[in-house]
Amino acid sequence: MSGDAAIEALRAFVAERDWSQFHTAENLAKSISIEAAELLERFQWGADADAAGVEEELADVLTYCLLLADRLGLDPETIV
Numbered sequence: 396m397s398g399d400a401a402i403e404a405l406r407a408f409v410a411e412r413d414w415s416q417f418h419t420a421e422n423l424a425k426s427i428s429i430e431a432a433e434l435l436e437r438f439q440w441g442a443d444a445d446a447a448g449v450e451e452e453l454a455d456v457l458t459y460c461l462l463l464a465d466r467l468g469l470d471p472e473t474i475v
Contacts, residue, residue, distance in 0.1 A: 398472055402465055405458060423463040430455040 409415055434452035437444040464471045 398461075402461055405462055406465070409462070418462060418466060420463060420466050423459055423466060427456060427459045427463065430459055 409418065430452060434449065434456055437448045437452060461471060464474070
């Protein structure tokens with residue numbers, strides 16, 4: 396999935412649930428931190444984390460990062 400397709404899919408997902416009212420820059424930044432902590436938790440007891448769990452948490456982190464960039468009018472490819 397390209398970056399444009401990903402953000403379009405996320406926009407549709409958020410719109411279907413009327414979540415944009417909750418997606419302030421502040422709330423999205425908080426969510427990134429929370430999901431990053433959940434990702435780190437997968438490695439809490441060693442380097443051999445469950446691959447599916449890591450994938451799930453990484454997807455959450457990336458999703459919130461893309462939503463925050465979109466909220467701020469930033470292009471992820473440009474800022475990276």
